[in-house]
Amino acid sequence: MLAQKESSLTFTDARQLTLVGKALPADAFFHRIDTAVFPGIPPAVKHLLTHSAGLALSFETNSTQLVVKWCTNPRGPGDNLTAIVQEGMDLYIKRNGQWQYAGVARPTTHDCNEFAVVQNMAAGNKECLLYLPLYDETYSVQIGVERGAKLISKPNPFKRNILVYGSSIVQGASASRPGLAYPARLSRETGYNFINLGVSGSAKMEAEVAEMIATMPMDAFILDCVPNSSPEQVTERTAHLVRTIRAQHPLAPIIAIQSIIREGGNFDELRADQTTAQNGNFLREIRQLQSGDEGLYLITAEDLLGDDHEGTTDGTHPNDLGFDRMLQKIRPAVLEILRKHGI
Amino acid sequence: MLAQKESSLTFTDARQLTLVGKALPADAFFHRIDTAVFPGIPPAVKHLLTHSAGLALSFETNSTQLVVKWCTNPRGPGDNLTAIVQEGMDLYIKRNGQWQYAGVARPTTHDCNEFAVVQNMAAGNKECLLYLPLYDETYSVQIGVERGAKLISKPNPFKRNILVYGSSIVQGASASRPGLAYPARLSRETGYNFINLGVSGSAKMEAEVAEMIATMPMDAFILDCVPNSSPEQVTERTAHLVRTIRAQHPLAPIIAIQSIIREGGNFDELRADQTTAQNGNFLREIRQLQSGDEGLYLITAEDLLGDDHEGTTDGTHPNDLGFDRMLQKIRPAVLEILRKHGI
The missing domain is CATH 3.40.50.1110 (SGNH hydrolase)
Known part of the structure; x- marks a missing residue:
């Protein structure tokens, strides 16, 4: 669903937040590894390491809704994958010490999308993990919260x-x-x-x-x-x-x-x-x-x-x-x- | 995968086989119900009853491979569905009294496709159930077996x-x-x-x-x-x-x-x-x-x-x-x- 009142949201570039799940540092924020450091690895492996598989953003917010805008490689999903897993995202929020499913970012196109991942939440702080697309290169992610709400980076929880x-x-x-x-x-x-x-x-x-x-x-x-x-x-x-x-x-x-x-x-x-x-x-x-x-x-x-x-x-x-x-x-x-x- | 030796296959129109899973008879072979009989039901329901959800072909063959050619409505899959579930098929074969997964028909386009569901099987009779696309209208299905192999309709096994x-x-x-x-x-x-x-x-x-x-x-x-x-x-x-x-x-x-x-x-x-x-x-x-x-x-x-x-x-x-x-x-x-x- 689209956010109901986008003008009342503030968007933050995900590159300001902790990214969990990288195997090695990479200048390209959403790549799993900087493959330029390993020129000898096969081209197919290099390409796949640009997919944001396993990467998740770690942050905290007191917003009652969370909207994402994101862009990926325009390739559509494979026949055995949902668009959600290939080029979408899902959000977990910690509750009673456990990570619990909170919402999903559904792609409506194969390149750039906007989606309200969760709305109508209770007030208070939420510790969040937002998983990035599994089978596409992610170009950009922006996270929208209510104007005035905080959105701060959290350390890797693992x-x-x-x-x-x-x-x-x-x-x-x-x-x-x-x-x-x-x-x-x-x-x-x-x-x-x-x-x-x-x-x-x-x-x-x-x-x-x-x-x-x-x-x-x-x-x-x-x-x-x-x-x-x-x-x-x-x-x-x-x-x-x-x-x-x-x-x-x-x-x-x-x-x-x-x-x-x-x-x-x-x-x-x-x-x-x-x-x-x-x-x-x-x-x-x-x-x-x-x-x-x-x-x-x-x-x-x-x-x-x-x-x-x-x-x-x-x-x-x-x-x-x-x-x-x-x-x-x-x-x-x-x-x-x-x-x-x-x- | 494509069949290796298509010239050696014989294709049979699925309309010659038993179709399991219809709620009521319908002239349109791959529709779940003939909604013309029920003019008052809502248009959305009528449309959805043209989807081949739950329908399966019941047949027996002694072929060692099985290839399908099929056409569906050209709509692509929803964001929460694989192409395989929306517009593909899967095959079960009975083994020791149990229905067991045997293969899948993967769509490579959104309209007409051909795929080798299973190859390299042992000789002998196989009792088969081929499930049709779940979220699309199916226009036609042809089942290919080796030239000279039998392909005969079987009764509803349920x-x-x-x-x-x-x-x-x-x-x-x-x-x-x-x-x-x-x-x-x-x-x-x-x-x-x-x-x-x-x-x-x-x-x-x-x-x-x-x-x-x-x-x-x-x-x-x-x-x-x-x-x-x-x-x-x-x-x-x-x-x-x-x-x-x-x-x-x-x-x-x-x-x-x-x-x-x-x-x-x-x-x-x-x-x-x-x-x-x-x-x-x-x-x-x-x-x-x-x-x-x-x-x-x-x-x-x-x-x-x-x-x-x-x-x-x-x-x-x-x-x-x-x-x-x-x-x-x-x-x-x-x-x-x-x-x-x-x-």
């Missing part, structure tokens, strides 16, 4: 830094809105800062990407990069990725995750064989590496999507039901590892 | 008829693909034929719609029509709807469902008040009617979406997680009522 490197599934396909990507849910549900390094279709463990990841100041690393790597690439590249990270982070837990069992392989036997080979090769590599690395863990594919085969949008990408089931397995496993390492 | 009258939520927003609309899930999971009479934004219990519903040869009726009706309409129209159905169906259970608690009202106090008033008025009406009607039941809103507030796409429409939670409450309640009535 502690430590845990990188999640992976495919479209990590980037968030096919969550229905940005805040439902699984790293974002992990952050809100655990209090740790899970950082979205999902690069749709391009999480292939290239040596240059491994070197980039190793430079990141992280307390732990989650590697969910099997789905985009061929069985041969899994065998050729997994050890190099793990060792490159380990060389720079001798004590950080590294948590490897097998690919979800693709529902597209329920009847397509070649697709099933592909996932079996990817996961088999990954298991073999990780088990070998674990013999010399006590900080390397593996979460296997069993039960990641439940057992009713309803957890994907398209046989490849979890829907919100599939993501919820993944988290039921991943969240306690990761929390146990972090605690064991005193993180 | 027993009895249970109408589900409701809003966009019943129609299927925001499931990620057509087969995940909640009436479709109920049919597959219970074996009963739940019929989708969801009319997005237009489930307002008008007298003409009540009369149309009462003509339908149903064994039970589910009324999930509170979300689109104002609190005043709920008070004015609920009794007329229930009594109009009851007059034609003296023994059929009628199962009324309160509106889900809208997550858009978590912080927007007016939206919260609206749902509270709708549900309060509905409860009052149903309780009064129940005193003279032993076949009238109420499923209340508590826990329909769980308690973490993550079950919607946009604060109004359940995502697949929200639908799963709704079914955890609705499915056993409905089954108990049907059994009690010997259905």
Whole structure:
């Protein structure tokens, strides 16, 4: 809905606020990484790191309504994504210590939009997290509050830094809105800062990407990069990725995750064989590496999507039901590892 | 993906196959109802009944691949829907007595498309259900199988008829693909034929719609029509709807469902008040009617979406997680009522 009384609103450029979720500093405010620093990484990865996946603005306001104006790359959504998740936003507000859904910014065009995310709120301070578009480059965001209301930046509410490197599934396909990507849910549900390094279709463990990841100041690393790597690439590249990270982070837990069992392989036997080979090769590599690395863990594919085969949008990408089931397995496993390492 | 060897495929017009899910016969094959028979119903309802929501083709094939060509209304998807759910399709195949996801037909344009839903299957017969687009009028569907493979119509696999009258939520927003609309899930999971009479934004219990519903040869009726009706309409129209159905169906259970608690009202106090008033008025009406009607039941809103507030796409429409939670409450309640009535 459009704001009823726009003339009574004051807009603030989001660049004045804390942006949560960057893997490394970048001059381009809404890019996840400044890829100019890493000239060797593949062009597709560079492009995807301009998507604002996993980024959220942290601020506080006492306004009773919140309106956003924003511009993104004009590309429309993929066939397995809502416009809301690809190029829209969602807002969470803290209530009784928990982050709670408050509203959504619905795109009505594919470039620049304005939307009243929430209205008619009670008076008083609200601690806010506004998640940015998951599958588009964000060009600008302005946040409107009532004239006279305060809008101030807040610190990152999440502690430590845990990188999640992976495919479209990590980037968030096919969550229905940005805040439902699984790293974002992990952050809100655990209090740790899970950082979205999902690069749709391009999480292939290239040596240059491994070197980039190793430079990141992280307390732990989650590697969910099997789905985009061929069985041969899994065998050729997994050890190099793990060792490159380990060389720079001798004590950080590294948590490897097998690919979800693709529902597209329920009847397509070649697709099933592909996932079996990817996961088999990954298991073999990780088990070998674990013999010399006590900080390397593996979460296997069993039960990641439940057992009713309803957890994907398209046989490849979890829907919100599939993501919820993944988290039921991943969240306690990761929390146990972090605690064991005193993180 | 496109079929690899289209010249080796034989296409069959879907109109030669059984279409599951119609509320009443209609000359227009892909319309849910022939609304010309009911001239008094509102234009918006008539339009929505041209959407192929809840319709599925029932057939058997021994092909190892299945390709579809189809055309829909050229409208693109709403901001809270994937193209797959709005104008695509999904295929289920029976395995060990259970319907299991097999593939999806991804639209690459908004009008006519061709897609290989599944390939590389084992030899042998497959009993199939192909769900049609949920939020568009479907103009034509052709199903391609290998030349020489059989493709034969199968009967409706579901027993009895249970109408589900409701809003966009019943129609299927925001499931990620057509087969995940909640009436479709109920049919597959219970074996009963739940019929989708969801009319997005237009489930307002008008007298003409009540009369149309009462003509339908149903064994039970589910009324999930509170979300689109104002609190005043709920008070004015609920009794007329229930009594109009009851007059034609003296023994059929009628199962009324309160509106889900809208997550858009978590912080927007007016939206919260609206749902509270709708549900309060509905409860009052149903309780009064129940005193003279032993076949009238109420499923209340508590826990329909769980308690973490993550079950919607946009604060109004359940995502697949929200639908799963709704079914955890609705499915056993409905089954108990049907059994009690010997259905």
